Amino acid sequence: MSATKGLEGIVAAESKISSIIDDTLTYVGYNIDDLAENASFEEVIYLLWHTRLPKEDELAELKQQLADNMSIPQAIVDQFKTYPLSTVHPMAALRTAVSLLGVFDEEADVMDPEANYRKAIRLQAKIATVVTAFARVRKGLEPVSPKPELGYAANFLYMLKGEEPADIEIEAFDKALVLHADHELNASTFTARVCVATLSDVYSGVTAAIGALKGPLHGGANEQVMKMLTEIGSLENVESYIQNKLDNKEKIMGFGHRVYRKGDPRAPHLRVMSKKLTELTGKPELYEMSVKIHDMIVEQKKLPANVDFFSASVYDSLGIDHDLFTPIFAVSRTSGWVAHILEQYANNRLIRPRAEYVGPGMQKYVPISER
Ligand SMILES: CC(=O)SCCNC(=O)CCNC(=O)[C@H](O)C(C)(C)COP(=O)(O)OP(=O)(O)OC[C@H]1O[C@@H](n2cnc3c(N)ncnc32)[C@H](O)[C@@H]1OP(=O)(O)O
Ligand SMILES: O=C([O-])CC(=O)C(=O)O
Known part of the structure:
Protein backbone atom coordinates (compact mmCIF):
# COMPACT_ATOMS: atom_id res chain seq x y z
CA MET A 1 0.00 0.00 0.00
CA PRO A 216 -6.80 29.53 4.27
CA LEU A 217 -5.94 26.81 1.73
CA HIS A 218 -9.70 26.52 1.04
CA GLY A 219 -12.51 29.04 1.67
CA GLY A 220 -10.46 31.08 4.11
CA ALA A 221 -8.35 32.31 1.18
CA ASN A 222 -10.81 35.08 0.21
CA GLU A 223 -10.27 36.90 3.51
CA GLN A 224 -6.50 36.47 3.11
CA VAL A 225 -6.65 38.00 -0.39
CA MET A 226 -8.28 41.10 1.09
CA LYS A 227 -5.68 41.18 3.87
CA MET A 228 -2.98 41.16 1.21
CA LEU A 229 -4.65 43.93 -0.83
CA THR A 230 -4.99 46.03 2.32
CA GLU A 231 -1.35 45.47 3.26
CA ILE A 232 -0.20 46.43 -0.25
CA GLY A 233 -2.31 49.57 -0.04
CA SER A 234 -1.62 51.11 -3.47
CA LEU A 235 -0.90 50.20 -7.07
CA GLU A 236 2.70 51.35 -6.89
CA ASN A 237 3.46 48.92 -4.02
CA VAL A 238 2.20 45.82 -5.82
CA GLU A 239 5.37 44.89 -7.65
CA SER A 240 7.77 44.99 -4.70
CA TYR A 241 5.29 43.31 -2.32
CA ILE A 242 4.50 40.41 -4.63
CA GLN A 243 8.07 39.99 -5.86
CA ASN A 244 9.26 39.80 -2.27
CA LYS A 245 6.71 37.08 -1.48
CA LEU A 246 7.62 35.11 -4.60
CA ASP A 247 11.35 35.41 -3.87
CA ASN A 248 10.65 34.05 -0.37
CA LYS A 249 8.66 31.16 -1.91
CA GLU A 250 5.51 32.28 -0.10
CA LYS A 251 2.11 31.35 -1.47
CA ILE A 252 -0.06 34.11 -2.91
CA MET A 253 -3.61 33.62 -1.69
CA GLY A 254 -6.29 33.32 -4.36
CA PHE A 255 -4.04 31.53 -6.86
CA GLY A 256 -3.56 27.89 -7.77
CA HIS A 257 -5.98 25.00 -7.67
CA ARG A 258 -5.81 21.26 -7.20
CA VAL A 259 -8.01 20.53 -10.23
CA TYR A 260 -7.94 23.47 -12.66
CA ARG A 261 -4.89 23.82 -14.85
CA LYS A 262 -5.84 26.47 -17.43
CA GLY A 263 -8.02 28.47 -15.05
CA ASP A 264 -10.99 28.56 -12.71
CA PRO A 265 -14.06 29.42 -14.86
CA ARG A 266 -15.67 31.29 -11.95
CA ALA A 267 -12.84 33.82 -11.72
CA PRO A 268 -13.61 35.74 -14.96
CA HIS A 269 -17.18 36.40 -13.75
CA LEU A 270 -15.90 37.77 -10.46
CA ARG A 271 -13.26 39.80 -12.29
CA VAL A 272 -15.93 41.54 -14.39
CA MET A 273 -17.99 42.21 -11.25
CA SER A 274 -14.92 43.51 -9.43
CA LYS A 275 -14.19 46.03 -12.20
CA LYS A 276 -17.77 47.27 -12.29
CA LEU A 277 -18.26 47.50 -8.53
CA THR A 278 -14.90 49.06 -7.68
CA GLU A 279 -15.58 51.78 -10.29
CA LEU A 280 -19.05 52.36 -8.87
CA THR A 281 -17.77 52.67 -5.31
CA GLY A 282 -14.93 54.97 -6.34
CA LYS A 283 -12.21 52.43 -5.51
CA PRO A 284 -10.96 51.42 -8.98
CA GLU A 285 -7.42 51.06 -7.62
CA LEU A 286 -8.47 47.89 -5.81
CA TYR A 287 -9.32 46.31 -9.13
CA GLU A 288 -6.18 47.66 -10.79
CA MET A 289 -4.06 46.24 -7.96
CA SER A 290 -5.80 42.88 -8.32
CA VAL A 291 -5.11 42.82 -12.06
CA LYS A 292 -1.45 43.67 -11.53
CA ILE A 293 -1.05 40.90 -8.95
CA HIS A 294 -2.85 38.55 -11.30
CA ASP A 295 -0.57 39.36 -14.23
CA MET A 296 2.57 38.88 -12.13
CA ILE A 297 1.47 35.49 -10.79
CA VAL A 298 0.34 34.23 -14.18
CA GLU A 299 3.60 35.38 -15.78
CA GLN A 300 6.02 34.15 -13.13
CA LYS A 301 4.26 31.13 -11.62
CA LYS A 302 1.89 30.19 -14.48
CA LEU A 303 -0.82 29.91 -11.82
CA PRO A 304 -4.32 31.17 -12.65
CA ALA A 305 -6.56 32.98 -10.15
CA ASN A 306 -9.13 30.85 -8.32
CA VAL A 307 -12.64 31.79 -7.16
CA ASP A 308 -11.28 33.46 -4.01
CA PHE A 309 -9.13 36.10 -5.72
CA PHE A 310 -11.58 38.54 -7.34
CA SER A 311 -14.39 37.71 -4.90
CA ALA A 312 -12.41 39.65 -2.28
CA SER A 313 -12.69 43.00 -4.08
CA VAL A 314 -16.31 42.21 -5.01
CA TYR A 315 -17.34 41.70 -1.37
CA ASP A 316 -15.29 44.68 -0.22
CA SER A 317 -17.11 46.84 -2.79
CA LEU A 318 -20.41 45.65 -1.33
CA GLY A 319 -19.29 47.11 2.00
CA ILE A 320 -18.92 43.73 3.69
CA ASP A 321 -16.48 43.26 6.60
CA HIS A 322 -13.48 41.24 5.44
CA ASP A 323 -13.82 38.46 7.99
CA LEU A 324 -17.36 37.79 6.73
CA ASN A 347 -26.49 5.54 -1.71
CA ASN A 348 -24.46 5.25 1.46
CA ARG A 349 -21.38 3.29 2.36
CA LEU A 350 -19.03 4.15 5.22
CA ILE A 351 -16.01 6.12 3.91
CA ARG A 352 -12.95 4.59 5.47
CA PRO A 353 -9.69 4.62 3.48
CA ARG A 354 -6.41 3.10 4.64
CA ALA A 355 -3.14 4.70 5.81
CA GLU A 356 0.32 3.62 4.74
CA TYR A 357 2.10 2.95 8.03
CA VAL A 358 5.55 4.59 8.12
CA GLY A 359 6.22 4.43 11.90
CA PRO A 360 8.58 2.11 13.84
CA GLY A 361 8.36 -1.69 13.58
CA MET A 362 7.09 -3.89 16.44
CA GLN A 363 8.25 -2.59 19.84
CA LYS A 364 8.03 -4.02 23.34
CA TYR A 365 6.30 -1.93 26.01
CA VAL A 366 8.78 -0.53 28.54
CA PRO A 367 7.48 0.28 32.06
CA ILE A 368 7.68 4.03 32.80
CA SER A 369 10.29 3.56 35.57
CA GLU A 370 12.65 1.91 33.05
CA ARG A 371 12.42 4.51 30.22
C1 LIG B 1 -12.28 27.76 -2.86
C2 LIG B 1 -10.94 27.18 -2.86
O1 LIG B 1 -10.65 26.39 -2.02
S1 LIG B 1 -9.89 27.64 -4.08
C3 LIG B 1 -8.27 27.52 -3.33
C4 LIG B 1 -8.11 28.60 -2.30
N1 LIG B 1 -6.75 28.57 -1.72
C5 LIG B 1 -5.83 29.45 -2.04
O2 LIG B 1 -6.00 30.36 -2.83
C6 LIG B 1 -4.51 29.31 -1.30
C7 LIG B 1 -3.32 29.41 -2.23
N2 LIG B 1 -3.25 28.25 -3.09
C8 LIG B 1 -2.73 27.07 -2.64
O3 LIG B 1 -2.27 26.96 -1.50
C9 LIG B 1 -2.74 25.87 -3.57
O4 LIG B 1 -2.68 26.28 -4.91
C10 LIG B 1 -3.98 24.98 -3.34
C11 LIG B 1 -4.11 24.61 -1.87
C12 LIG B 1 -5.23 25.69 -3.78
C13 LIG B 1 -3.84 23.71 -4.19
O5 LIG B 1 -2.82 22.99 -3.61
P1 LIG B 1 -2.09 21.74 -4.26
O6 LIG B 1 -2.84 21.16 -5.37
O7 LIG B 1 -1.75 20.83 -3.13
O8 LIG B 1 -0.78 22.37 -4.87
P2 LIG B 1 0.57 22.62 -4.06
O9 LIG B 1 0.34 23.42 -2.85
O10 LIG B 1 1.24 21.29 -3.91
O11 LIG B 1 1.33 23.50 -5.14
C14 LIG B 1 2.04 22.99 -6.27
C15 LIG B 1 3.18 23.96 -6.56
O12 LIG B 1 2.64 25.25 -6.92
C16 LIG B 1 3.03 26.23 -5.95
N3 LIG B 1 1.85 27.03 -5.63
C17 LIG B 1 0.57 26.58 -5.53
N4 LIG B 1 -0.24 27.60 -5.20
C18 LIG B 1 0.55 28.68 -5.08
C19 LIG B 1 0.27 30.01 -4.76
N5 LIG B 1 -0.97 30.41 -4.48
N6 LIG B 1 1.29 30.89 -4.73
C20 LIG B 1 2.55 30.49 -5.02
N7 LIG B 1 2.86 29.22 -5.34
C21 LIG B 1 1.86 28.32 -5.36
C22 LIG B 1 3.47 25.45 -4.72
O13 LIG B 1 4.37 26.17 -3.94
C23 LIG B 1 4.08 24.22 -5.35
O14 LIG B 1 5.34 24.55 -5.83
P3 LIG B 1 6.56 23.49 -5.76
O15 LIG B 1 6.11 22.34 -6.59
O16 LIG B 1 7.70 24.25 -6.30
O17 LIG B 1 6.68 23.13 -4.30
O1 LIG C 1 -12.53 22.44 -5.49
C1 LIG C 1 -11.68 22.82 -4.67
O2 LIG C 1 -10.68 22.14 -4.33
C2 LIG C 1 -11.77 24.16 -4.05
C3 LIG C 1 -12.73 25.07 -4.73
O3 LIG C 1 -12.43 25.69 -5.72
C4 LIG C 1 -14.08 25.17 -4.18
O4 LIG C 1 -14.40 24.48 -3.22
O5 LIG C 1 -14.87 25.97 -4.71
Missing part, protein backbone atom coordinates in the same frame (compact mmCIF):
# COMPACT_ATOMS: atom_id res chain seq x y z
CA SER A 2 1.38 3.41 -0.86
CA ALA A 3 -0.31 6.73 -0.07
CA THR A 4 -1.24 9.45 -2.57
CA LYS A 5 -0.43 12.73 -0.81
CA GLY A 6 -3.54 14.88 -0.51
CA LEU A 7 -5.53 12.18 -2.37
CA GLU A 8 -4.62 13.97 -5.60
CA GLY A 9 -6.38 12.44 -8.59
CA ILE A 10 -8.23 9.84 -6.48
CA VAL A 11 -11.88 9.39 -7.45
CA ALA A 12 -13.62 8.91 -4.09
CA ALA A 13 -17.33 9.13 -4.97
CA GLU A 14 -19.85 9.03 -7.79
CA SER A 15 -21.97 12.18 -7.99
CA LYS A 16 -24.66 13.66 -10.23
CA ILE A 17 -24.36 17.12 -8.68
CA SER A 18 -21.43 18.93 -10.28
CA SER A 19 -18.48 18.14 -12.49
CA ILE A 20 -15.12 19.61 -13.47
CA ILE A 21 -14.02 18.15 -16.79
CA ASP A 22 -11.23 19.77 -18.82
CA ASP A 23 -11.50 22.93 -16.70
CA THR A 24 -15.24 23.25 -17.40
CA LEU A 25 -17.49 23.43 -14.35
CA THR A 26 -21.10 22.30 -14.56
CA TYR A 27 -23.88 21.96 -12.02
CA VAL A 28 -25.98 18.94 -13.10
CA GLY A 29 -24.72 19.41 -16.66
CA TYR A 30 -25.40 23.17 -16.86
CA ASN A 31 -22.30 25.21 -17.61
CA ILE A 32 -21.42 27.61 -14.79
CA ASP A 33 -21.21 30.49 -17.32
CA ASP A 34 -24.81 29.87 -18.31
CA LEU A 35 -25.98 29.67 -14.69
CA ALA A 36 -23.98 32.73 -13.61
CA GLU A 37 -25.59 34.81 -16.35
CA ASN A 38 -29.13 33.49 -16.06
CA ALA A 39 -30.00 31.65 -12.85
CA SER A 40 -30.89 32.97 -9.40
CA PHE A 41 -29.34 31.41 -6.29
CA GLU A 42 -32.70 29.87 -5.35
CA GLU A 43 -32.92 28.19 -8.77
CA VAL A 44 -29.42 26.80 -8.23
CA ILE A 45 -30.37 25.47 -4.79
CA TYR A 46 -33.31 23.66 -6.38
CA LEU A 47 -31.10 22.38 -9.19
CA LEU A 48 -28.52 20.97 -6.77
CA TRP A 49 -31.09 19.37 -4.45
CA HIS A 50 -33.36 17.90 -7.15
CA THR A 51 -30.85 17.50 -10.01
CA ARG A 52 -33.19 19.41 -12.33
CA LEU A 53 -34.23 23.04 -12.79
CA PRO A 54 -37.47 24.07 -11.07
CA LYS A 55 -40.69 25.00 -12.83
CA GLU A 56 -42.21 28.38 -11.83
CA ASP A 57 -44.46 26.98 -9.09
CA GLU A 58 -41.66 24.81 -7.68
CA LEU A 59 -39.32 27.79 -7.48
CA ALA A 60 -42.03 29.89 -5.83
CA GLU A 61 -42.60 27.13 -3.28
CA LEU A 62 -38.89 26.86 -2.45
CA LYS A 63 -38.61 30.65 -2.06
CA GLN A 64 -41.60 30.62 0.27
CA GLN A 65 -40.16 27.75 2.32
CA LEU A 66 -36.85 29.58 2.67
CA ALA A 67 -38.58 32.83 3.65
CA ASP A 68 -40.75 30.99 6.21
CA ASN A 69 -37.75 29.37 7.89
CA MET A 70 -35.29 32.23 8.24
CA SER A 71 -35.79 33.04 11.90
CA ILE A 72 -33.30 31.59 14.39
CA PRO A 73 -33.67 30.66 18.09
CA GLN A 74 -33.12 33.65 20.40
CA ALA A 75 -30.74 31.41 22.39
CA ILE A 76 -28.25 31.57 19.51
CA VAL A 77 -28.28 35.37 19.52
CA ASP A 78 -28.00 35.39 23.31
CA GLN A 79 -25.05 33.03 23.10
CA PHE A 80 -23.29 35.30 20.59
CA LYS A 81 -23.48 38.07 23.18
CA THR A 82 -21.44 35.95 25.61
CA TYR A 83 -18.53 35.44 23.16
CA PRO A 84 -15.22 37.31 23.37
CA LEU A 85 -16.51 39.46 20.52
CA SER A 86 -13.36 41.44 19.86
CA THR A 87 -11.38 38.29 19.00
CA VAL A 88 -13.75 35.52 17.89
CA HIS A 89 -13.68 34.82 14.16
CA PRO A 90 -17.13 34.75 12.50
CA MET A 91 -16.31 31.30 11.05
CA ALA A 92 -15.85 29.97 14.59
CA ALA A 93 -19.14 31.57 15.62
CA LEU A 94 -20.84 30.10 12.55
CA ARG A 95 -19.42 26.62 13.15
CA THR A 96 -20.78 26.69 16.70
CA ALA A 97 -24.13 28.22 15.73
CA VAL A 98 -24.83 25.59 13.05
CA SER A 99 -24.18 22.92 15.64
CA LEU A 100 -26.60 24.75 17.97
CA LEU A 101 -29.24 24.86 15.22
CA GLY A 102 -29.09 21.06 15.35
CA VAL A 103 -29.62 21.14 19.12
CA PHE A 104 -32.82 23.15 18.60
CA ASP A 105 -34.14 21.04 15.69
CA GLU A 106 -36.44 18.33 17.05
CA GLU A 107 -36.02 16.40 13.80
CA ALA A 108 -32.20 16.54 13.89
CA ASP A 109 -31.82 12.77 14.22
CA VAL A 110 -34.81 11.71 12.14
CA MET A 111 -33.14 10.05 9.18
CA ASP A 112 -35.87 9.65 6.54
CA PRO A 113 -35.47 11.52 3.22
CA GLU A 114 -38.44 13.86 3.82
CA ALA A 115 -37.15 14.90 7.25
CA ASN A 116 -33.66 15.40 5.82
CA TYR A 117 -35.08 17.62 3.06
CA ARG A 118 -36.99 19.69 5.63
CA LYS A 119 -33.72 20.12 7.58
CA ALA A 120 -31.96 21.13 4.37
CA ILE A 121 -34.48 23.96 3.89
CA ARG A 122 -34.26 25.07 7.51
CA LEU A 123 -30.48 25.08 7.49
CA GLN A 124 -30.18 26.94 4.18
CA ALA A 125 -32.74 29.51 5.36
CA LYS A 126 -31.27 30.02 8.83
CA ILE A 127 -27.60 30.15 7.94
CA ALA A 128 -28.04 33.59 6.32
CA THR A 129 -29.69 34.85 9.49
CA VAL A 130 -26.97 33.35 11.70
CA VAL A 131 -24.14 35.06 9.78
CA THR A 132 -25.85 38.45 9.64
CA ALA A 133 -27.02 38.29 13.26
CA PHE A 134 -23.48 37.60 14.45
CA ALA A 135 -22.12 40.40 12.28
CA ARG A 136 -24.50 42.84 13.96
CA VAL A 137 -24.28 41.55 17.53
CA ARG A 138 -20.51 41.96 17.58
CA LYS A 139 -21.00 45.63 16.66
CA GLY A 140 -23.44 46.11 19.53
CA LEU A 141 -26.44 46.13 17.15
CA GLU A 142 -29.60 44.04 17.35
CA PRO A 143 -30.22 41.50 14.54
CA VAL A 144 -32.58 42.60 11.77
CA SER A 145 -35.50 40.27 11.02
CA PRO A 146 -35.69 39.02 7.43
CA LYS A 147 -38.31 40.45 5.04
CA PRO A 148 -40.27 37.52 3.57
CA GLU A 149 -40.92 39.42 0.33
CA LEU A 150 -37.20 39.73 -0.47
CA GLY A 151 -35.18 37.04 -2.27
CA TYR A 152 -32.32 35.20 -0.57
CA ALA A 153 -29.49 37.49 -1.73
CA ALA A 154 -31.44 40.68 -0.98
CA ASN A 155 -32.47 39.38 2.43
CA PHE A 156 -28.89 38.59 3.36
CA LEU A 157 -27.72 42.13 2.54
CA TYR A 158 -30.79 43.62 4.21
CA MET A 159 -30.27 41.66 7.44
CA LEU A 160 -26.58 42.57 7.40
CA LYS A 161 -26.97 46.31 6.92
CA GLY A 162 -30.50 47.04 8.08
CA GLU A 163 -31.43 48.74 4.83
CA GLU A 164 -32.66 47.36 1.54
CA PRO A 165 -29.82 46.93 -0.96
CA ALA A 166 -29.71 48.52 -4.42
CA ASP A 167 -30.53 46.33 -7.43
CA ILE A 168 -26.91 46.23 -8.57
CA GLU A 169 -25.82 44.99 -5.14
CA ILE A 170 -28.48 42.26 -5.15
CA GLU A 171 -27.50 41.21 -8.68
CA ALA A 172 -23.79 41.01 -7.81
CA PHE A 173 -24.34 39.17 -4.52
CA ASP A 174 -26.79 36.73 -6.07
CA LYS A 175 -24.25 35.93 -8.80
CA ALA A 176 -21.52 35.41 -6.20
CA LEU A 177 -23.80 32.96 -4.38
CA VAL A 178 -24.46 31.08 -7.63
CA LEU A 179 -20.72 30.88 -8.40
CA HIS A 180 -19.81 29.48 -4.95
CA ALA A 181 -22.69 27.01 -4.57
CA ASP A 182 -20.99 23.73 -5.42
CA HIS A 183 -17.66 22.38 -6.59
CA GLU A 184 -17.47 18.62 -6.90
CA LEU A 185 -15.42 16.91 -4.18
CA ASN A 186 -13.61 19.92 -2.69
CA ALA A 187 -12.22 19.54 0.84
CA SER A 188 -15.27 20.79 2.76
CA THR A 189 -17.75 18.79 0.68
CA PHE A 190 -15.64 15.67 1.10
CA THR A 191 -15.58 16.36 4.85
CA ALA A 192 -19.37 16.59 4.91
CA ARG A 193 -19.70 13.32 3.00
CA VAL A 194 -17.23 11.50 5.26
CA CYS A 195 -19.14 12.72 8.31
CA VAL A 196 -22.63 11.73 7.19
CA ALA A 197 -21.45 8.43 5.70
CA THR A 198 -21.33 7.24 9.34
CA LEU A 199 -25.09 8.03 9.26
CA SER A 200 -24.53 11.07 11.41
CA ASP A 201 -27.03 13.92 10.94
CA VAL A 202 -27.19 16.84 8.47
CA TYR A 203 -26.13 19.43 11.10
CA SER A 204 -23.04 17.39 11.98
CA GLY A 205 -22.13 17.18 8.29
CA VAL A 206 -22.44 20.92 7.71
CA THR A 207 -20.67 21.78 10.98
CA ALA A 208 -17.75 19.58 9.92
CA ALA A 209 -17.75 21.17 6.46
CA ILE A 210 -17.62 24.68 7.94
CA GLY A 211 -14.54 23.64 9.89
CA ALA A 212 -12.86 22.49 6.68
CA LEU A 213 -13.88 25.57 4.69
CA LYS A 214 -12.41 27.89 7.34
CA GLY A 215 -8.78 27.10 6.47
CA PHE A 325 -16.11 36.76 3.28
CA THR A 326 -15.60 33.11 4.27
CA PRO A 327 -18.91 32.85 6.18
CA ILE A 328 -20.60 34.13 3.00
CA PHE A 329 -18.85 31.36 1.08
CA ALA A 330 -20.35 28.95 3.66
CA VAL A 331 -23.84 30.44 3.21
CA SER A 332 -23.66 29.69 -0.51
CA ARG A 333 -21.82 26.35 -0.22
CA THR A 334 -24.42 25.04 2.25
CA SER A 335 -26.55 24.40 -0.84
CA GLY A 336 -23.83 22.17 -2.28
CA TRP A 337 -22.93 20.51 1.03
CA VAL A 338 -26.56 19.61 1.60
CA ALA A 339 -26.95 18.28 -1.95
CA HIS A 340 -23.94 16.01 -1.39
CA ILE A 341 -25.18 14.95 2.05
CA LEU A 342 -28.56 13.92 0.61
CA GLU A 343 -26.81 12.13 -2.26
CA GLN A 344 -24.54 10.31 0.21
CA TYR A 345 -27.52 9.15 2.32
CA ALA A 346 -29.32 7.94 -0.80
